[in-house]
Amino acid sequence: MSISKYMGLSVLLPGLLFGMLPSLALADELNVGDTAWILTATALVLFMTIPGLSLFYAGLVRSKNVLSVLMQCFAITCVISILWVVYGYGLAFGDGGSMNQWIGGLDQFMLAGVTRDSLSGTIPETVFVMFQMTFAIITPALVVGGFAERMKFSAMLWFSIIWFTVVYLPVCHWVWGGGWLGEMGLLDFAGGTVVHINAGVAAIVAALVLGRRKGFPDTAMPPHNLTMTVTGAGMLWVGWFGFNAGSAVAANGDAGMAMLVTHISAAAGSLAWMFMEWTRHGKPSVLGIVTGMVAGLGTITPASGSVGPAGALIIGLSAGIICYSATGYLKRKLHIDDSLDVFPVHGVGGILGTLLAGVFVATLGGAGLAEGMTVGSQVWVQFVGVAATIIWCAVATWVILKVVDVAVGLRVNRDEETEGLDLVLHDETGYNI
Secondary structure: OOHHHHHHHHHHHHHHHHHOOHHHOOOOOOOHHHHHHHHHHHHHHHHHHHHHHHHHHHHHOOHHHHHHHHHHHHHHHHHHHHHHHHHHHHHHHOOOHHHOOOOOOOOOHHHOOOOOOOEEOOEEHHHHHHHHHHHHHHHHHHHHHHHOOOEOHHHHHHHHHHHHHHHHHHHHHHHHOOOHHHHHOOOOOOOHHHHHHHHHHHHHHHHHHHOOOOOOOOOOOOOOOHHHHHHHHHHHHHHHHHHHHHHHOOOOHHHHHHHHHHHHHHHHHHHHHHHHHHHHHOOOOHHHHHHHHHHHHHHHHHHOOOOOHHHHHHHHHHHHHHHHHHHHHHHHHOOOOOOOOHHHHHHHHHHHHHHHHHHHOOOOOOOOOOOOOOHHHHHHHHHHHHHHHHHHHHHHHHHHHHHHHHHHOOEOOHHHHHHOHHHHHHOOOOOOO
């Protein structure tokens, strides 16, 4: 073979090899691996709400209210999906101009400019829109647990619509859409502030405004179907891999580590809650172990892109212990009827995980601090993010509930509550026995 042929091959072969490696694509080019993973992650996150969260919550309420909870989760999924397309995506991730520190804009009203060919990083923008839509769906669905078994369906719809617009979209923009908390350097990989603190605070405010269920705390209100709850919990655990690992928005090492630490924290939270309950009451419960799992998942969520396996283990154990203690304190000491423990599990878990992300990012195999940051300054940023989310969400949620109460009334009357929301609001029953 001549020298010229060798030279030709030396030029041709590297080019062919490069073309066969999609992982080496430039940042502004479509990456099929990233796209395939985020498509999968999107389906997993939607699976968390319908059917995961729906079944988890439905099993926890009394049988006369099982359909009302399923209906609320299903309706929220539909309503928020439409609102996200009309204006939600633009306000969360668009350019707000002079107001960009606080809120996005309406340039992408009805997803204007989002085409088959438009990209968000290495994935189609349509996929990013859909992935973020699933986060917007599950957050108000989580709030349902705070007022379960006593809110009117019409009030729930109006509250969810206004709350999504006034609370979720601004906080999402602050953290992920180019707003002030993101620019400060807040570590919230998958939604400690945006999802869990927001949902937890809204739930406890709703519980306080609506008041306790009839008979609480003197009348026992056990879950009517723990089999249904455990089924939903299993779906949540699997779906959460899309929630956290998908937030890397790429099929890479960050996604792999996020999946690993998510699983570790879930397992640790389950066991910690189980042993706390076993020690206090003499027997471990099925409800306890699955609630500990949810606490572990919610607490690792903001830190899942920042910590290593050892940090995840500590976060999960802390979640099981602290969230368990918070649940007992709120119900037995303060007698606050957060029906399905949204604040002590998601709110407290989100606060704990967001703060610990600032610690373990720099220790025990964490991802490392950003340039110019120290552990102290990072924890301060995390605290500011937590405080800002709590204050904004609490005040706005209270105002929204009061407005909805004046407009349509928040709560069914006592006789309707006794009969059950399934018959009163939907003219159906979950079980025809």
